[in-house]
Amino acid sequence: MSVLNKTYLEKLYSNINDLENIDLSNKNINKIDYNTFKDLKKIKNINLSNNLIESLDPILFKDLFFLEAIDLSNNKLKNIIPGLFHGLPHLKNINLKNNNNLLLEKFNKNINFDL
Numbered sequence: 001m002s003v004l005n006k007t008y009l010e011k012l013y014s015n016i017n018d019l020e021n022i023d024l025s026n027k028n029i030n031k032i033d034y035n036t037f038k039d040l041k042k043i044k045n046i047n048l049s050n051n052l053i054e055s056l057d058p059i060l061f062k063d064l065f066f067l068e069a070i071d072l073s074n075n076k077l078k079n080i081i082p083g084l085f086h087g088l089p090h091l092k093n094i095n096l097k098n099n100n101n102l103l104l105e106k107f108n109k110n111i112n113f114d115l
Contacts (some may be wrong), residue, residue, distance in 0.1 A: 001029060001100070002030050002031065003030070005033040005034055006035060009040075017027045017040065021045045021046075022047065024046070024047060029051040029052065030054060030076075032053065032056065032057065034057035034059055037060065038063070041063065042097070043067055044069070045070075046070050048067070048071060049071045049073045049079070050074045053072065053077060054078065055079065056077070057081075063092070068090050068091060068092055069091070069092065069093040070094050073097040073099070074097065075084070077096065080102065
């Protein structure tokens with residue numbers, strides 16, 4: 001797999017709209033379509049570790065109100081786009097370990113970054 005999209009999620013998980021946890025680690029993902037997580041309002045945890053992701057669309061996590069944790073460790077991220085994690089009031093943990101010279105914007109001080 002190289003591109004992650006909503007169609008793939010629907011094949012991987014039954015009852016996609018009720019998901020709270022998504023584990024997409026070790027799937028050789030290098031790109032994620034901007035609307036992959038759209039309408040998945042119950043998601044609390046997303047694991048995208050150990051992939052080949054180089055960048056993230058600025059609206060990828062939009063409207064994931066209950067999102068608490070994102071694991072993006074061991075990817076090829078170079079930059080986190082300003083605003084990517086804004087508007088996520090429950091987000092507390094973001095794992096960004098082992099990415100390529102990652103540049104970060106200023107973030108909410110209540111979020112725990114694991115670098």
